[in-house]
Amino acid sequence: MIVIIFILVLWYGGLFFQSFFLHRYAAHQVFTMSKTMEKITFILTWIFQGSSYLSAYGYGIMHRMHHAYTDTEKDPPFSIL
Numbered sequence: 712m713i714v715i716i717f718i719l720v721l722w723y724g725g726l727f728f729q730s731f732f733l734h735r736y737a738a739h740q741v742f743t744m745s746k747t748m749e750k751i752t753f754i755l756t757w758i759f760q761g762s763s764y765l766s767a768y769g770y771g772i773m774h775r776m777h778h779a780y781t782d783t784e785k786d787p788p789f790s791i792l
Contacts, residue, residue: 724759732756737767738774 732752735741744752757764765773776785 721759721761724755725761725763728752728756728759733765733767733770734774737771 733756736744736749736752753767756767779785
């Protein structure tokens with residue numbers, strides 16, 4: 712039972728930080744954070760996403776490329792965007 716709870720916490724934590732930090736903050740710059748809060752959120756994103764973590768800078772660049780070239784041959788081949 713503990714393992715299932717652990718997996719669910721990692722799963723939903725990863726989804727949250729993907730949406731909150733990487734997508735809304737890094738890619739779309741919807742809001743701003745202090746440097747301290749940015750570092751804390753960065754670390755939590757890294758912890759919750761584990762091996763699937765992609766740096767916020769890299770994610771932001773690829774996501775903007777995705778919006779610029781959606782459904783064309785130049786669209787980056789990443790389903791996470």
